[in-house]
Amino acid sequence: MLIGVPKEIKNHEYRVGMVPASVRELIAHGHQVIVEHNAGIGIGFTDDDYTSVGASIRQTPEEIFAEAEMIVKVKEPLAEERKHIRDGQILFTYLHLAPDVPQTQDLLNSGAVCIAYETVTSAAGGLPLLAPMSEVAGRMSIQAGAQCLEKSRAGRGMLLGGVPGVSPAKVAIIGGGVVGSNAAQIAVGMGAQVVLLDRNIDVLRRINVQFGAAVETVFSSKDALERHVLESDLVIGGVLIPGAAAPKLVTKEMVHQMKPGAAVVDVAIDQGGCFETSKATTHAEPTYIVDDVVHYCVANMPGAVPHTSTFALNNATLPYIIALANKGYKKALADDVHLLNGLNVYRGQVTHRSVAESQNLTYVDPKVALGL
Numbered sequence: 001m002l003i004g005v006p007k008e009i010k011n012h013e014y015r016v017g018m019v020p021a022s023v024r025e026l027i028a029h030g031h032q033v034i035v036e037h038n039a040g041i042g043i044g045f046t047d048d049d050y051t052s053v054g055a056s057i058r059q060t061p062e063e064i065f066a067e068a069e070m071i072v073k074v075k076e077p078l079a080e081e082r083k084h085i086r087d088g089q090i091l092f093t094y095l096h097l098a099p100d101v102p103q104t105q106d107l108l109n110s111g112a113v114c115i116a117y118e119t120v121t122s123a124a125g126g127l128p129l130l131a132p133m134s135e136v137a138g139r140m141s142i143q144a145g146a147q148c149l150e151k152s153r154a155g156r157g158m159l160l161g162g163v164p165g166v167s168p169a170k171v172a173i174i175g176g177g178v179v180g181s182n183a184a185q186i187a188v189g190m191g192a193q194v195v196l197l198d199r200n201i202d203v204l205r206r207i208n209v210q211f212g213a214a215v216e217t218v219f220s221s222k223d224a225l226e227r228h229v230l231e232s233d234l235v236i237g238g239v240l241i242p243g244a245a246a247p248k249l250v251t252k253e254m255v256h257q258m259k260p261g262a263a264v265v266d267v268a269i270d271q272g273g274c275f276e277t278s279k280a281t282t283h284a285e286p287t288y289i290v291d292d293v294v295h296y297c298v299a300n301m302p303g304a305v306p307h308t309s310t311f312a313l314n315n316a317t318l319p320y321i322i323a324l325a326n327k328g329y330k331k332a333l334a335d336d337v338h339l340l341n342g343l344n345v346y347r348g349q350v351t352h353r354s355v356a357e358s359q360n361l362t363y364v365d366p367k368v369a370l371g372l
């Protein structure tokens, strides 16, 4: 198969879909790989690093999209990339379609086979291609939140861990999955007072086993959520209903009642965000203020640490890229129900139930769509 790796064009996005070591593996499997000029330069990989393992370089994204049978990316294709996606082409990347109507329409119109990293599942019940980036974003969320609490960012001017004789900041983490547990780890490490809310008791049990008394676990009723959000200096949003738009758990009124200079980091912004006041921001301008509350809502947080993130992501995606390339999409999807769960759009049809429901579109069972 001919596989194409374009350079990412989202604001301050320096990750790349495949590192040279992965390209080498695909070439060892008998495939061809074309890489856009300087696609890996943000993490120090030159064109020579790619050609030395057997890839060919193309100067423009147009050439990559025109030639490749499968496109391997990191972020969802932006409007100018979507113009190039072709009928029958495989697109393997994060998509986050539920809150993104224009992207969904363009992908439906393209006729492409669009497999979203974030809805691929695993036998263990997790989301193996989302997890590595959620680990990164969860850990970063506390770093970002700590900066938002600084006075220069319009924060309350509080140190997360306090100092002897002065209380630490209170951090509420909504959602105890991969983002939430990684955020808790860093917040505890920095000495904050940490409360974690989830609606799944098994998740709260796991957090309790992991952190003991260092993290207070709370069942996320409306009442408890409101109380802890209003009491906190920093609130992290890390909820997910796979494939669906994030539930708006923190209302405008709650934000209005938060302490002046408190901060929120809405990691779930890539699925639309779980604060009513959230709107996606970029690394160039990561924060804005609503009702004296600092909001950090960057939709590609791991892009800020592309070295760590690219390797973490590529370690997880490589086996699936190899399966798609070796078997072709039909057999790869037929053989692996977990990869099939990643199929969001198939040649003009929405094949993920939550995406379809989020946008009132007709859902077609992926097995029916593929004729399996």
Ligand SMILES: NC(=O)C1=CN([C@@H]2O[C@H](COP(=O)(O)OP(=O)(O)OC[C@H]3O[C@@H](n4cnc5c(N)ncnc54)[C@H](O)[C@@H]3O)[C@@H](O)[C@H]2O)C=CC1
Binding pocket: 118, 127, 130, 131, 133, 134, 135, 137, 174, 175, 176, 177, 178, 179, 180, 197, 198, 199, 200, 203, 220, 238, 239, 240, 241, 246, 247, 249, 266, 267, 268, 269, 270, 271, 298, 299, 300, 301, 302
């Ligand atoms: N902004 C960024 O750069 C990044 C964003 N993300 C996003 O972060 C979000 C969380 O991802 P993961 O931690 O991997 O998901 P996960 O599935 O591991 O955890 C989500 C948790 O949310 C909980 N939850 C769902 N509905 C809830 C509710 N109403 N109240 C309280 N808890 C609720 C679930 O029980 C689960 O424990 C996703 O939207 C993901 O796409 C992930 C990586 C990077």
Ligand SMILES: CC(=O)C(=O)O
Binding pocket: 075, 094, 130, 133, 134, 270, 299, 300, 301, 302, 303
């Ligand atoms: C998951 C995601 O949105 C990211 O890694 O950018």
Ligand SMILES: [Mg+2]
Binding pocket: 255, 256, 257, 258, 259, 260, 291, 292, 293
């Ligand atoms: Mg206020």
